[in-house]
Amino acid sequence: MISRRTFLAAAVAGTTTALWTKGTHASSTTTPTTSIDAPSELGLSVQPTRVFKRTSDQNRLRTEYWLFNLMLRSPSQDKPALASLIVNGMSHGQVVRTTSWTAQAVAKSDLLAAAPMPAKEGGWLVAAFSIGDEVPVALAIDSVRCVLEFEDVHGRQRLEATVQLESYAQKTSLVFPFKGNGMITQGGAWNDGHRNRSGMFAIDAIGLTGLYAAMTAAGDASRSAAGWGRSIIAPAAGTVVVARGDRPDQPVLGVSDPAYFVAEFPNGGDPGNHVVIDHGNGEFSAIDHFQHGSLRVAVGDRIVQGQALGLLGNSGDSNTPHVHHQLQDGPDWTRANALPHAYANGPRQQHDRGAFFSAD
Numbered sequence: 001m002i003s004r005r006t007f008l009a010a011a012v013a014g015t016t017t018a019l020w021t022k023g024t025h026a027s028s029t030t031t032p033t034t035s036i037d038a039p040s041e042l043g044l045s046v047q048p049t050r051v052f053k054r055t056s057d058q059n060r061l062r063t064e065y066w067l068f069n070l071m072l073r074s075p076s077q078d079k080p081a082l083a084s085l086i087v088n089g090m091s092h093g094q095v096v097r098t099t100s101w102t103a104q105a106v107a108k109s110d111l112l113a114a115a116p117m118p119a120k121e122g123g124w125l126v127a128a129f130s131i132g133d134e135v136p137v138a139l140a141i142d143s144v145r146c147v148l149e150f151e152d153v154h155g156r157q158r159l160e161a162t163v164q165l166e167s168y169a170q171k172t173s174l175v176f177p178f179k180g181n182g183m184i185t186q187g188g189a190w191n192d193g194h195r196n197r198s199g200m201f202a203i204d205a206i207g208l209t210g211l212y213a214a215m216t217a218a219g220d221a222s223r224s225a226a227g228w229g230r231s232i233i234a235p236a237a238g239t240v241v242v243a244r245g246d247r248p249d250q251p252v253l254g255v256s257d258p259a260y261f262v263a264e265f266p267n268g269g270d271p272g273n274h275v276v277i278d279h280g281n282g283e284f285s286a287i288d289h290f291q292h293g294s295l296r297v298a299v300g301d302r303i304v305q306g307q308a309l310g311l312l313g314n315s316g317d318s319n320t321p322h323v324h325h326q327l328q329d330g331p332d333w334t335r336a337n338a339l340p341h342a343y344a345n346g347p348r349q350q351h352d353r354g355a356f357f358s359a360d
């Protein structure tokens with residue numbers, strides 16, 4: 001579970017490249033003055049720093065979709081009066097789709113409408129928007145231009161940011177991190193799921209019995225969950241670069257108690273016991289929430305695909321025994337970028353919340 005503010009805090013921490021350009025123009029009602037060429041230090045930034053498109057063939061509609069965050073930074077906590085947002089879908093430099101947000105829509109969509117938050121660099125975040133779209137593949141949209149207009153003491157201003165959309169070609173062939181029946185309980189950001197920088201394409205899955213039952217006993221103990229203790233296996237070969245197994249499991253189903261989080265993540269996002277595997281090609285698997293004391297690998301181990309890593313558990317920020325898996329472009333999940341991925345078995349392309357699967 002990640003709140004909007006946690007999400008944005010993660011976004012701020014992870015922003016390394018600002019894809020923004022700054023421009024001003026005088027509206028017809030404003031008389032330009034010579035002293036104000038750069039009337040403000042407001043700036044736009046985009047998170048994540050690489051935005052990948054995903055394709056969908058649901059209902060045999062060949063579509064692709066994307067999601068990123070557009071953030072307005074200010075040198076002070078003061079927010080200008082937001083006037084409009086125009087989002088252009090571009091294909092080879094031509095506008096092929098335009099979405100216009102009125103002032104009312106901009107205000108409603110501002111994730112920071114209630115309060116600004118300090119940014120690590122560049123002052124304050126005073127407004128933030130999730131910009132997403134799903135369009136026919138045939139439009140071949142390869143970039144998105146966002147133009148935010150606002151009024152401040154200098155009159156009508158505009159800021160522009162252009163985001164390149166990339167298609168990611170997964171290099172590593174992955175098997176699902178457990179065998180048997182399961183269900184996706186949380187998918188990526190486009191599916192109202194994980195939203196932090198390295199987890200935007202992550203999955204959470206619970207184990208189910210052969211008859212697709214989620215529980216094998218009454219009560220609210222972790223061991224009553226069908227997936228508890230299931231073997232978690234390496235999605236692909238590689239070298240173990242992170243391995244932590246000393247964290248306690250959450251004792252009560254349905255409750256992710258912060259008392260069991262590590263000190264670094266008091267507000268959530270704690271992966272608990274976790275392993276990161278370097279697949280040797282710029283791709284890394286992060287696998288989280290192992291059972292306390294169950295890890296069978298250590299940093300430096302060379303492992304093969306399917307090798308047992310440990311047992312499905314309920315450690316860290318978790319309210320039911322489950323496995324979390326994400327593909328990322330570096331060893332440190334707090335700094336890496338998320339990479340879209342699919343499995344050769346199990347849920348394959350269906351990473352939506354509530355999707356049942358069988359991984360053999």
Ligand SMILES: [Zn+2]
Binds near residue numbers: 194204325
């Ligand atoms: Zn997760």
